[in-house]
Amino acid sequence: MNKAIHIDSTSYSPEVLLDSQGILTISGDSRLENPKNFYSDVLNKVEGNDIKLLSLYYEYVGSSNILSIVHLIHELLKEYKDLTIIWKHDVLDEDIQELGEIIKDSYNLKMTLEAIQ
Amino acid sequence: MQILNKNTLATNIFNQLLNNEVYISYYGTLDFSITNELINNVVDRLKKDSISQKVFKDIYIVFAEAIENAYKHQRRVKEDHLGIVFLNKHKNKYHISIGNIIEKKDRVVLSNKLNLLLNLSKDELKGRIREQIAKAHPSIDDSASIGLIKMILHSSSISFSFKELESDELLFIINTNIDIYE
Numbered sequence: 664m665n666k667a668i669h670i671d672s673t674s675y676s677p678e679v680l681l682d683s684q685g686i687l688t689i690s691g692d693s694r695l696e697n698p699k700n701f702y703s704d705v706l707n708k709v710e711g712n713d714i715k716l717l718s719l720y721y722e723y724v725g726s727s728n729i730l731s732i733v734h735l736i737h738e739l740l741k742e743y744k745d746l747t748i749i750w751k752h753d754v755l756d757e758d759i760q761e762l763g764e765i766i767k768d769s770y771n772l773k774m775t776l777e778a779i780q
Numbered sequence: 781m782q783i784l785n786k787n788t789l790a791t792n793i794f795n796q797l798l799n800n801e802v803y804i805s806y807y808g809t810l811d812f813s814i815t816n817e818l819i820n821n822v823v824d825r826l827k828k829d830s831i832s833q834k835v836f837k838d839i840y841i842v843f844a845e846a847i848e849n850a851y852k853h854q855r856r857v858k859e860d861h862l863g864i865v866f867l868n869k870h871k872n873k874y875h876i877s878i879g880n881i882i883e884k885k886d887r888v889v890l891s892n893k894l895n896l897l898l899n900l901s902k903d904e905l906k907g908r909i910r911e912q913i914a915k916a917h918p919s920i921d922d923s924a925s926i927g928l929i930k931m932i933l934h935s936s937s938i939s940f941s942f943k944e945l946e947s948d949e950l951l952f953i954i955n956t957n958i959d960i961y962e
Binding site (some may be wrong): 674675694696723725726727729730733753755756758761765766768769770 | 812816819820823833834837840841844845848852906909910913914926927930934
């Protein structure tokens with residue numbers, strides 16, 4: 664049984680939600696001053712839960728935050744081999760779409776990109 | 781090159797702003813809290829404008845990347861992290877100027893890096909972002925180039941300048957324009 668986890672969003676940090684079904688959703692802006700600390704904290708909080716789906720739905724990712732998100736994905740994949748990853752983006756948001764494509768291609772990830780109307 | 785003192789700099793800045801619709805004008809310490817507040821103010825102000833989502837996003841990206849770049853790479857000047865931040869609207873353009881203090885010795889490296897990026901095509905710039913992300917290691921923060929590339933990709937035009945300060949340092953300023961009708 665998963666323990667529900669919720670971290671509120673701010674104007675510079677995303678909302679993080681892990682539900683009882685094992686769906687970890689991260690959404691909003693990520694332009695953190697210390698992204699490594701934030702995403703390490705997320706990993707610590709979700710540790711021990713059975714995560715089946717990682718849903719990423721960013722509106723903005725600052726350039727200094729990109730690699731911390733990549734690191735989060737890698738760490739989750741180490742723990743959950745069958746993890747499904749969905750990278751969502753607004754249908755008109757080419758920047759976030761392209762970032763998803765770059766991360767997927769660069770690290771050969773099984774990640775689905777999904778345009779949201 | 782004209783050598784500026786702080787008062788002259790402030791007067792120059794004020795004069796430049798007289799003919800523009802000023803959204804943000806800031807001169808002083810830059811830290812994360814202040815940069816975040818400035819970004820939030822820009823978002824609130826832009827929401828009142830009738831602009832497309834694309835133009836909104838372009839301004840947001842350029843402003844956020846530029847101010848983060850200035851904040852992270854500025855040279856400590858006494859106790860202050862001195863920076864300048866402007867966002868103006870003039871006719872059909874938004875104009876963003878963001879500056880920070882650098883050491884004189886950094887000028888050549890910075891100029892060369894920017895001139896190289898400014899001469900690349902859009903596809904080449906996107907290729908650079910791919911390279912940076914693919915080769916990077918999460919423990920190493922080498923995001924400055926990605927930030928500069930994103931600023932170039934999302935600007936209609938971009939230039940940079942150096943102003944010599946009487947403190948024997950340089951004020952490095954990035955100027956960008958974003959057209960409203962694209």
